Amino acid sequence: MFESSRSGGLQQQAGSIFASSYSAISPIRIVTLAVLVALSMTLGPRAQADSPAGFALEDGDTLVFLGDSNTAGSKFAQIVENYSLLRYPLRHVRFVNSGRGGDTAEGGAERFQTDVVDKGANHVFVMYGINDICWGLCATPEKLQDFYQGIIDIVMAAETAGITVHVASYPVTGSDPFVDGPLQEMGDTLEAIAIYLSAAGWDVHYIDVHGDTREIYQEIWTYNQGLSDNEQPIELHTDGIHLNKLGHEAVAFSVIKGMGGPAEVSSVSIGLSAAGPFILENEGASVTSLQGNANLLRFERLDAGLPITFGLFSGLSTLRWVPYSTELNQYMLEVRDLPSGRYSLEVEGRPVGTFSSETLRNGVNLSSQTGNAWQPGGPWDAQATSLTQITQARRSLEVGVDLLRGYVPDNPNLGSIDFQRAQTNERLEGLQRKFVSPTSYTYVLKRESE
Structure with missing residues (x-):
């Protein structure tokens, strides 16, 4: 005591x-x-x-x-x-x-x-x-x-x-x-x-x-x-x-x-004028190569970090009941001064969704948006989906060796297996970081025909 x-x-x-x-x-x-x-x-x-x-x-x-x-x-x-x-x-x-x-x-x-x-x-x-x-x-x-x-x-x-x-x-x-x-x-x-x-x-x-x-x-x-x-x-x-x-x-x-996870991942706010598009504000992301007009807008976005996503149909399960989107996963895009209408967004050639000018003016959370329910949305969604497989592999490696040690503690190869596990785990951790390494995404926002 x-x-x-x-x-x-x-x-x-x-x-x-x-x-x-x-x-x-x-x-x-x-x-x-x-x-x-x-x-x-x-x-x-x-x-x-x-x-x-x-x-x-x-x-x-x-x-x-x-x-x-x-x-x-x-x-x-x-x-x-x-x-x-x-x-x-x-x-x-x-x-x-x-x-x-x-x-x-x-x-x-x-x-x-x-x-x-x-x-x-x-x-x-x-x-x-x-x-x-x-x-x-x-x-x-x-x-x-x-x-x-x-x-x-x-x-x-x-x-x-x-x-x-x-x-x-x-x-x-x-x-x-x-x-x-x-x-x-x-x-x-x-x-x-x-x-x-x-x-x-x-x-x-x-x-x-x-x-x-x-x-x-x-x-x-x-x-x-x-x-x-x-x-x-x-x-x-x-x-x-x-x-x-x-x-x-x-x-x-x-x-x-x-553990202190913040609500916002990153945000980009863009305005339009007769002279062309311009950056209003950005947080946790940098924007370059901004060009175009109200009909076709293009820019490069480099984020310091990415949102976590939960795979296909997560909007019907995870995100319906657990408030990740509002409290941990705000990955925002805002485009002001667009003419009334609907606009399709592609990022790195991946369809993310079609949004009204009003939605874009108020800001849209892109974290789990997708233009095809059977595919991940933006490249960040694809990266998160792929990362889960490597993380699971790392855990499976750990469990497999622990099971062998528990069931066959006298196995003469355990020393060598432990050594190789440590090496493999280190490589998998490096691979995880490669999967999430920040990279610039090309955004293309296009006005839909009436």
């Missing part, structure tokens, strides 16, 4: 701060105050940690994902990886998945050295909770104490190793999202712990995955209530606990937002 290293004054301070908020009679809240009071006794003096400006991951960082089977499944982790690569292509960030099926916070703490520190992490994403309470069947004070103790042990180990912690509440389950359950209160407690530690100078940040996914699932739940018996409901899970594709996309959204 906790070892005291500070005076009783801080213990009293913890009690006064949290007693009013966590004095209800539920077992979870009974445990909360005890955890915080005990935690206060472990804190030594710390310099105040600076909050990250913008997206938390910088050039040279290594992020390890630590959690249970939903983390080991890696889909949300791969989306976070792809986002970082696309949005910040000049930052070389390494991603390591240390999820383990059936794991708990206590288990994560026990393997923290080998599966986080020894992987070279300077950031760790931590998400536990569902196995800690037996899928909701054993949310007793004792089990909750073990859960919080495991989280605190992880945070303390990270602090000792100089690793930034991003601790997350657990995703919503398949039960009624309008009814509070133990995961909600566990998330509230984790947030209180993170706030308390951060105020004490520890490099700990809270991500409300449960709250974000619960809000998304509430919309889905309401929609499902209106379906007929023969219509397929929308779900975030395969079995009420394990995430499906949409569930992973929802979790990834929460993680990216929680």
Whole structure:
């Protein structure tokens, strides 16, 4: 348990701060105050940690994902990886998945050295909770104490190793999202712990995955209530606990937002006059070779980063329920002073869509626009779609070697396999960066005939 290293004054301070908020009679809240009071006794003096400006991951960082089977499944982790690569292509960030099926916070703490520190992490994403309470069947004070103790042990180990912690509440389950359950209160407690530690100078940040996914699932739940018996409901899970594709996309959204992902990718605003087109404003992109008139406009656009996209028909699934387009993926084009009419846009010869002059005047988000529903839209969409295959290959390589080690630990070739895996992984990481390397796109906006 906790070892005291500070005076009783801080213990009293913890009690006064949290007693009013966590004095209800539920077992979870009974445990909360005890955890915080005990935690206060472990804190030594710390310099105040600076909050990250913008997206938390910088050039040279290594992020390890630590959690249970939903983390080991890696889909949300791969989306976070792809986002970082696309949005910040000049930052070389390494991603390591240390999820383990059936794991708990206590288990994560026990393997923290080998599966986080020894992987070279300077950031760790931590998400536990569902196995800690037996899928909701054993949310007793004792089990909750073990859960919080495991989280605190992880945070303390990270602090000792100089690793930034991003601790997350657990995703919503398949039960009624309008009814509070133990995961909600566990998330509230984790947030209180993170706030308390951060105020004490520890490099700990809270991500409300449960709250974000619960809000998304509430919309889905309401929609499902209106379906007929023969219509397929929308779900975030395969079995009420394990995430499906949409569930992973929802979790990834929460993680990216929680790590400081901004809403805007880049924007270009163009005006027209009798003398020709001109740049009104651009952010996160440069524009060259601008020429033409209201009937045919052409220019080159070079973006510092690109939006993340989710494949064919994502507007009917991912983007319908998860607000990537408005909160993370604003890849904007605005063209003012066009005569009334409709205009087709091609980028690098790829049809992106046809838009009214009013839509272009107000600004259109091009991130997931496509002129052909059976094809990716602009080249950025094609790049993102292609990147997912390389990221999956990198994860498959890692899983394949780990499975061999687990099933045949005495295989005499493991040393050579590990060496070749490291080399191959390094090449795949280089290939990922090639896929997203910034390149100039040729835009052609043409007025459609009446």
